[in-house]
Amino acid sequence: MLPSLPVPGSRSGTSLPQAERERARKPRRLRVRWRWVLALLLLAAALLCALLLLEELRTSEFQARKLAELAREATFRLEPGPSPSIRFPDSGPYDERLGYTGLPDFVARLVASGFEIESQAQHSPRLEQLEDWGISPAYREKDRAGLRIVGRDGAVLFGTRFPEHSYERFEDVPTAVVDALVFVENREVLDDRYPRRNPAVEWDRLGRAALSRALQVAGAEADRSGGSTLATQIEKFRHSPRGLTSSPGEKLRQMASASLRAYQDGENTTAARRRIVLDYVNSIPLAAAPPRGEVIGLGDALSIWYGADFARTNEILRTASLPGSPHDLETRARAYKRALSLVLSAGRPSYYLIQDPKALEARTDTYLRLLADAGAIPTDLRDAALATELDLRRRGEDAAPLPAEERKSAGAVRARLVALLGLSDYYALDRLDLDVETTVIPSLQDEITRELRALRDPERAREAGFLAKNLLERGDPSKLTYSFSLYERGPGENHLLVQADNSDQPLDMNEGVKLDLGSTAKLRTLATYLEIVAELHSRFAGEHRETLAAIEVEPADRITRFVIDQLISRPGLPLPGLLEAALERRYSASPWETFYTGGGQHHFGNFNEEDDERVLSVRSAFTLSVNLVFIRLMRDVVNYYIHQAPGSSAALLKDPRDPRREQYLRRFADQEGRIYLESFWRKYHGKQAEERRAALLRGVRVTPRRVAMALRAASPEMDFEAFQTAIRAQLPEGKLAPGIERKLYESYSPARFSLADQGYIAGVHPLELWLVGYLDSHPDTTLRQVFEASSEQRISVYQWLFSRHRKRAQDRRIRSLLEIEAFLEVHRNWQAHGYPFDSLVPSLATAIGSAADRPSALAELAGIIANGGLRVPALRIARLRFAGDTPYETVLAPAPTEGVRVMPEAVAAALRLAMVDVVEHGTAVRARGALVAGDGRPAVVGGKTGTGDHRYKIFGPGGTLLESRVVNRTATFVFLIDDRYYGVVTAFVHGPEAAGFAFTSSLPAQIFRVLAPSLAKLVPAGAG
Incomplete structure (x- = not known):
């Protein structure tokens, strides 16, 4: 029997391929399934991220961790010295108002003015990184800030907080x-x-x-x-x-x-x-x-x-x-x-x-x-x-005024800060986040201020012993202004401890005014004289007698003659011994000599007529403040500068037959002209035209002739109307005869006089006149351009010296010009000692106070003497703390300094002893024994007094005095206490009321005595 064959299309014939197909389909189904799973996972992740994002938006949990960590790393701390990492903001209203944006400029200005960075905020690397990205530093910002000034003990002298009203807590x-x-x-x-x-x-x-x-x-x-x-x-x-x-x-x-x-x-x-x-x-x-x-x-x-x-x-x-x-x-x-x-x-x-x-x-x-x-x-x-309408106001009310004491105690500091920081006004200063430590002792300042204010009360003045001769036997005590300043010596610097007065006005009497301080100028004159002696000692002390005897000295140069004679008679004489001998030189106090000075003839008098017949040593004349001795001493100083100063004009004029005369004179004219032009250029450069004219006129004696010549010479193009306004502003009412302005304008036309004659008439160096006029038309010129433009003028100023005719008239003019040049040397010496103004009137009367001064400048001279001839800064600002507790914090303090020697130590010692003699035996005897230390020891006090009776005087023909009107009256006592403290006391009355007072410098000496119990706590036991 044959095996059965599969029939096409039957199920049995497809069993094997079907299994294979099933196996093929299974991976495809798995892939689809995993895609869904992945999609669901991604969706879940997205939902989770969204939920996390929403949660983060609600809670900021992640931000909180990261930003808090970042903030912990972005830190700053204050470290000594300049910070290499500090950064300052560039802009922002808050940072500008509190001064944070301006700090780089402030620091640069302060360093240029002698300060140094003591400490500064150091930024962490993380903070630097964030700042580089433009992120502002995170720190506790101040809702309120402002200028705060404290004294040595931390007590507040001045304080502002801006805004004025705020809430301290939530x-x-x-x-x-x-x-x-x-x-x-x-x-x-x-x-x-x-x-x-x-x-x-x-x-x-x-x-x-x-x-x-x-x-x-x-x-x-x-x-x-x-x-x-x-x-x-x-x-x-x-x-x-x-x-x-x-x-x-x-x-x-x-x-x-x-x-x-x-x-x-x-x-x-x-x-x-x-x-x-x-x-x-x-x-x-x-x-x-x-x-x-x-x-x-x-x-x-x-x-x-x-x-x-x-x-x-x-x-x-x-x-x-x-x-x-x-x-x-x-x-x-x-x-x-x-x-x-x-x-x-x-x-x-x-x-x-x-x-x-x-x-x-x-x-x-x-x-x-x-x-x-x-x-x-x-x-x-x-x-x-x-139902209520808003009731906005168009303007606010003025800020409440500060108490007078607070204004005064901090006023000078605030003014100094505005200048140091380059600010435009106090508005900007007071809003800075700035703490200032000063050297002032507030408790002592308040005590002194209260006592000075109390002295305005007639009953308190009587109790203080003020109702006596040379004090306040007449005049209303309430009209007087008293000022007092006290300084302490320190290593490389002096410290202001007290600056007080009894005035309700904002003007600071110690620093803000220009006053006639009378015979205190004798201290400056004596210092100049003794420095000349010290200079001659250093020049000649090592020479043999024969060499010294062979030195030719002009008869008028009596100081040089004295030093040489002393060194010949006392070989090896040390400087202190020579200075003692110089103080014992004797001068007549006679007032009956006529002095040719300041371009005219003058007579001077003594305060005490009993001195008129006396011949006194320089020391005694300083102790008793005898005017005529110091007039003659200043004449010797001027003659020294005329005959002994390098490049002296007098040395070039000895022999009129010298064939080199013209060559010498031309060289002199050019070289001297350059020296003086440079000096004048420094004086006037950078000033506006009106400022230049005002500075020029400050050095001109106030007479119609001199002022007219100065105005016309300095401003040749000035029309009559401008001239009339200017001369009326310069001369007091009644000093100009009616209608005289036109005559003066025409009579003193620059075209009528040579430049030398213009200077002679005005009593001003001719080149100074020329330069002021030149700067009017060339305001931006340089010194080199001035030299180039003035070659003809430098020669012409001295051209009249070349002629052999009219020798007597020439000598008189030479003398006037030489006196002007000599006083430039005197002024240079005084400026080294702190003299505050840029010129001196060239007159022997400068020795007895015709030149204005300031109490603070006089105190600076006392400080130089106390410091053994060293000029050191007088500090009132001890420390500046900008932006405290911020990333911009910067602390500055004055840089250490060794000072500048402006006076030989032996000269300072001699001056100190002379000042002590003034208190012990002279015009400041009321201060003797006033200050007693805790152990009962009397402090050693020295000083110099001065009385200024500032008047406008009008003279008629022949020098007849037609009118004398009082402008103000001052009395001053500049003092030293032991080797540690120094200061100045001033009494001042302004205006017509000054005529009702007859006080002398005994008054500030008595004020010192009244204040002494307050000062005694500063004097340590066993000092001296």
């Missing part, structure tokens, strides 16, 4: 204000459900803002609401350029900086969010109101824009929504509406508060309704507020 901000703020600006900021939430970003709000912006770009209508949270708004108006968001990149920078700042204290931002609300309320910019300027913060805005009392307004606002409030509804409604209006004006403060207050009224009313609808305020408060 809890201090009325709930009604907080609720209104978060409702308007940032409703999620205080949501406590998510303690790690990033308060810098509200994602839903940011999304709406982004969509709105996109629609606006597309040209569609869209809501203009912003996406900024309170945190980013603070970042914007504090640290963005001009307080604006200029680009999307700037917005991202704001958000990043605000985010980092929120986590600076850790992951939990609950406290940070409350601080954000507090910072916003305290630092929101709300336009500017004259005269107060920029208005910052809700507190100042309530006070300035509404005239509201800050404390009372807050008291009202704390119960604004409470039914049991002690304040009536209208009062609460007004306070609430004012506060709400200021919150709402933040977006456009100048528009709402200044340009269109009605728009602010409408906006405020709208939000009152919205707040009531949301249940944030009761309806009765809403209705009462709607």
